[in-house]
Amino acid sequence: MPRPFVAYLRVYEPLSVLDAPLAVKVRKALEAGPIPRSEVGDRERELWLRSQLAKKLLPGGSHFEVMTISPAEVPTSDAARVGPGPLVCPLDLRARSAAALVGFLASAQPVLQDAALSIAPETVRARASAVMAELSAGAVHVISTTWTVPLPWFAMVDPAQRRVVLASAQDDPERQVSWRVAMADARRRVARALKVVKTALGDDGPAKVLAxxxxWLEHFHPHSAVELDYGGLVQLVNDKDLLEDSSATDVNAIVDALETGDAEEVALRYESLREFWGELARRERHG
Structure with missing residues (x-):
């Protein structure tokens, strides 16, 4: 079975800055062993499925997973600092599952809710809200999106710092595309892109995503690191197209072109993005 077609934004905070309750959980998870990147998608899928029964997810807190990286693995500008290590990313699976469940209750028809849930929706909503309230930072460390990457996310990374790992097969779990960036650099890049985009295009669309x-980034320690990871989306793209993908370069060029009023460059870069991500959108529609 392929991994879920999910991409991620992750925040890795220094373990030393976490408050006591979360730090205890993280240390315990680290003793058991951090979850390998290659297993994240399958582990999340397992819990998403369990969460649909509500009883499995909401009353207990037994599911706690963490990823970790070293500060040495994070490129930084002269104005940014990351660490000290280890840098840890709690996957916040219970909270993210609870949030997904709340979203399901808000959007699904009553007949679908009745078929999917084993207890009353009001009870599920109350328990889910309680789970989300457990977050010490007030925000999950991971944001995920299916089948695509929101294009404004690329504004926070340096295109030159892309990490590409090709493997023996397109569905090899070790295959990856990702970027890492210091929190201070990510915040600076997002703030600059937001100012430019709002001036050129208004408050909706890309500006709202950037805002x-x-x-979200402001919830975390300034010496953290941010990671943009294509996750399971790499299964949908062959090696040649993966290596030639210029999404981060195109988005950053669009921000520069919007700032200088170069409409021709904006159109050229957007066409490149539309071609690459449009193909993934067609895969979603047609399976």
Whole structure:
């Protein structure tokens, strides 16, 4: 079975800055062993499925997973600092599952809710809200999106710092595309892109994504690291197209072109993005 077609934004905070309750959980998880990147998608899928029964997810807190990286693995500008290590990313699976469940209750028809849930929706909503309230930072450390990457996310990374790992097969779990960036650099890049985009295009669309992303980043320690990871999306793209993907370069070029009023460059870069991500959108629609 292929991994879920999910991409991620992750925040890795220094273990030393976490408050006591969360730090205890993280240390315990680290003793058991951090979850390998290659297993994240399958582990999340397992819990998403369990969460649909509500009883499995909401009353207990037994599911706690963490990823970890070293500060040495994070490129930084002269104005940014990351660490000290280890840098840890709690996957916040219970909270993210609870949030997904709340979203399901808000959007699904009553007949579908009745078929999917084993207890009353009001009870599920109350328990889910309680789970989300457990977050010490007030925000999950991971944001995920299916089948695509929101294009404004690329504004926070340096295109030159892309990490590409090809493997023996397109569905090899070790295959990856990702970027890492110091929190201070990510915040600076997002703030600059938001200012440019709002001036050129207004407050909706890309500006809203950038504003929401900027607010999310503010929940975490300034010496953290941010990772943009294609996750399971790499299964949908062959090696040649993966290596030639210029999404981060194109988005950053669009921000520069919007700032200088170069409409021709904006159109050229957007066409490149539309071609690459449009193909993934067609895969979603047609399976």
């Amino acid at each position: 929401d992303t900027g607010r």
